Amino acid sequence: MTIDPSTESQAGAASGAAPVVTPEEPLPPATQPALEAPAETLGGYVRRWWQGVLAGELGSLPIIVGLVVIAIVFGTLDDTFFTERNFTNLLLQMAAIATIAIGVVFVLLIGEIDLSVAFVSAVGGVTMTLLLRPDASDWPWWLAIAVALAVTTAIGLLQALVITKAGVPSFVVTLAGLLIWSGVVLILMTEYSTSGTVRIQNDTVVGIANNFLSDAEGWVVGAVALAGYALTQAQTARSRRARGLDAKPGVVIVLQVAGLAAITFAAVWYANRDRGVPQVTVLVLLLFLFWSFVASRTRFGRHVYAVGGSAEAARRAGINVDRVRITVFMIAGFMAGLGGIILASRLRSVATNTGGGNLLLNVIAAAVIGGTSLFGGRGRVVSALLGALVIIAIENGMGLLNLATGTRFVITGLVLLAAVLVDALSKRRRAARGVV
Secondary structure, eight states, X not given: OOOOHHHHXXXXXXXXXXXXXXXXXXXXXXXSOOOOOOOOOHHHHHHHHHHHHHTTOOTTHHHHHHHHHHHHHHHXXXXXXXXXXXXXXXXXXXXXXXXHHHHHHHHHHTTOOOSOHHHHHHHHHHHHHHHTSGGGTOOOHHHHHHHHHHXXXXXXXXXXXXXXXXXXXXXHHHXXXXXXXXHHHHHHHHHHOSSXXXXXXXXXXXXXXXXXXXXXXXXXXXXXXXXXXXXXXXXXXXXXXXXXXXXXXXXXXXXXXXXXXXXXHHHHHHHHTTTOSBXXXXXXXXXXXXXXXXXXXXXXXXXXXXXXXXXXXXXXXTOOHHHHHHXXXXXXXXXXXXXXXXXXXXXXXXXXXXXXXXXXXXXXXXXXXXXXXXXXXXXOTHHHHHHHHXXXXXXXXXXXXXOOHHHHHHHHHHHHHHHHHHHHHHHHHHHHTTOO
């Protein structure tokens, strides 16, 4: 038996305990009741949502409140925070974090952890950059990127095999990976660079995170994204009603689309007042759409949620748990490599300290702060984007205020701790109310 992640939170909020149907004794077709989707009003939907919040189904509410607080605090302390240029910088800075965090979300969904993603991303960026050196036969940019992504995906596969076949906890394996891959980065950089830094000399690769859309292109991208969201919401509601499930009322969908339209077009307008919408932002949105589809609309995605909910139950339901875990760690390796390439492109170089600093803290914090549960089985891909926005907004604001490095670590750690506490308390509240 698998769980549809797109319906788990709404189903839990709809009623305290769902009716249990035993698969051993299904109802005869002739006696199965006809299902009719209830016609729900806006007021009823709001009441249902509020009941879910009281039951611990917080969704994106904490992250939205957090973003508002962050904007008010840093906007009040430094006027530069709200400038057009700083807004565009936020979009650029969050791209690599969000990309890596998408892979981390998948790992957390199955109840595992990957502490090596920061240096795996560094391996990807360093591999690509070294292959693009003129004295390395000047590889085509697309082939250098492909090789780098193949390397990081293979790293994910290697670590997953140790976890699944040898039975070593992911914490231990990926902690060892953190040390191993940081050493690999140092070896490669000292071997091919006397200064400890290698610049990227390919304009196409540099342009990945440094080129911007024209004003017209920005408006077109915003309109297409909005239309896609509206169609997806309408199709989801229609599909749920056809299956006799609760669905969003049409007025709620209209209000959500209108709200997103206001945010999207305001963002495009504001970015166009500076350099325009970064091209890498479009890449991140495409990655978000693709992996959201994988997580919520495919059989593999349902298996991911099932394994995170209960690996033993998933195994008894016929799911190949080891295969799911291996695939998830390969996804994490691939996304780490892609994030490393984006980061190298933005910095136009790689160095011996690539992958170090607070990169690991930021990507894991982004996934957790965005709403992905550390206990497995709960969360969405959008958590990576929302969490990355929060983390980068905090980093950016603290940078504008010239806070000391130690203070920045303390504040970021406190925000992460708060997110984990919210997750733990909401889980306890759901358990107390019988919501799984």
